[in-house]
Amino acid sequence: MRAERWLREYGDTLFAYAFRRLGDADEAEDAVQETLIAALRAADGFRGESTEKTWLIGILRHKVIDVIRNRRVTPVRVEAVDGDRSASFKDGFWKNRPIKWPALPEDGMRRRELQAALNRAIDELPPTMRTAFCLKEIDGIASKEICKVMSISPTNFWTLLHRARLRLRESLTDEWFEKGQD
Secondary structure (H helix, E strand, O other), X not given: OHHHHXXXXXXXXXXHHHHHHHOOHHHHHHHHHHHHHHHHHHHHHOOOOOOHHHHHHHHHHHHHHHHHHHOOOOOOOXXXXXXXXXOOEEXXXXXXXXXXXXXXXXXXXXXHHHHHHHHHHHHOOOHHHHHHXXXXXXXXXXXXXXXXXXXXXXXXXXXXHHHHHHHHHHHHHHHHOOOOOO
16 A cells, blocks of 8 residues: 555654654654545646655645644743853854854765764754744744734744754854854
8 A cells, every 4th residue: 555655765754854853753743644535635736846755745845734734822031041152153153153164075974073063953843943944944934924924023033043043053064064153
């Protein structure tokens, strides 16, 4: 059966995708299950213009957004950030980039290590901050759509995104970057 093969071949990737954005294993499993059901219903319409994996992730992306949209809306509390760290950005860009960005070897080993460190840092973000960051920076969803899906104001969204970037930078600086002069 197709769904069994998809689950065997792509299940881990689909779950990781959903979990990174939702931060909840049960919600991620449900989203993957809904994705497989939707894919089975639409399988005859799959024209092969992309890989099955890409097609399934595209369906999952919509299922994840549905989960976020259907969550009970609760006020978002964002922790205060001290003046030094919040002064690191201006108009969404680093004021002072780290002096030396890492050079990744061609064998990809350090690249995988950096990806793992980044994934851990993303996983450690507070849920709302992680969701905003993943939808914007990883999925490339428009800011207005994210605000609508998450039921937050644009100001709140940009604050979440800004603070997520600060935390990620802080998490990665010690091991991966030389510290810049802020």
